[in-house]
Amino acid sequence: MSDERKNLKKNYLCRKDLLLQEMKYFKQHLDTTDSAEDIDISVQCDIDIFEWLMKYIRTEKPQITINNVVPILISADFLKMERLIIECTSYIANNLYDMVKVPLDMSNISAEAMNLISNQVSL
Numbered sequence: 001m002s003d004e005r006k007n008l009k010k011n012y013l014c015r016k017d018l019l020l021q022e023m024k025y026f027k028q029h030l031d032t033t034d035s036a037e038d039i040d041i042s043v044q045c046d047i048d049i050f051e052w053l054m055k056y057i058r059t060e061k062p063q064i065t066i067n068n069v070v071p072i073l074i075s076a077d078f079l080k081m082e083r084l085i086i087e088c089t090s091y092i093a094n095n096l097y098d099m100v101k102v103p104l105d106m107s108n109i110s111a112e113a114m115n116l117i118s119n120q121v122s123l
Helices: 016-022 024-030 047-057 069-078 082-094 111-118
Strands: none
Touching: 016 024, 016 047, 047 069, 069 082, 069 111, 082 111
């Protein structure tokens, strides 16, 4: 990834109640602020993945694919997006045979998410 792409910044607007409902990570940081206040949050992550996540919480139904499911799951796990964690772990479990054909680094998937996947896979 080029340095220019790494330093890319983008602004997103989102209702606070939706953000707190879907990304529970922010609850501890934003729950006490006045709902009428403008809130500025800086997030350091892959901008394409964050864009995907924002579409998801706005119910635009972006596509989960073999190529994006791992970074989406890692981000969803960090942001405590319970519904998306379940969707991603189910997707991985249901597509495991195809996923092992693609060079994916799954080492950053949490133990809890790995347990969810393993509970859905049979020998």
